[in-house]
Amino acid sequence: MGLTAEIAAYRSATGDPGRLVGEFRRAVLLVPLGGGSTAADSELMSAVSGGIRWLYAFTDEEALARFAEARGEAGREWPYLAILGARLVDAVVPEVEGPAGVAVNVADMDGSMLFPPVAGIVPDACAVDVEAESAGVA
Structure with a gap:
């Protein structure tokens, strides 16, 4: 179906969470870089909230x-x-200091979706809803 269609279906209460996450994982996403001339500008663009x-x-x-x-x-x-x-959630999120998730199409009021740092989206070791012991972290 494609990620944007799955987001629309989920937002209209007709979608399936498993299909949504599956499409998210299969989708090629465009992640903006900082955009300037310093070393930090080569980092992926992000914001901290909550x-x-x-x-x-x-x-x-x-x-x-x-x-x-x-x-x-x-x-x-x-x-x-x-x-x-x-790759974004399995390889990049674990490299971020602290909890991290992905905000997709944030400028689209009716088409945005947050993929939070929870089990089933990010690796268990990075999920905020998994106890450190059960995620294999001592």
């Missing part, structure tokens, strides 16, 4: 352009990394 670092990710260049427009920054270049959702 103690969670949210990595921004977009389903296509149009969704990224809407984000740039919403920030009043449509006139600048927006370098990005194209990455599978699975």
Whole structure:
């Protein structure tokens, strides 16, 4: 069905959480980089809210352009990394200090979706809803 369609179905209460997460993991997402000339600018763009670092990710260049427009920054270049959702949560999230999730299409009021740092989305060792002992961490 595709990630945007699964998000729409889930938001309209007709979707299936398992299908949604599966499409998220299979989707190629565009993750903007910092965009400047310092070492930190090569990092993935994110924001912290509620103690969670949210990595921004977009389903296509149009969704990224809407984000740039919403920030009043449509006139600048927006370098990005194209990455599978699975790689983003399985390889990148564990490298982030503290809890991290993925915010997809955040500028789309009716098409955005948060994938929080919970079991079934991120590795158990990074999930906030898993006890450290049961996640294999001593």
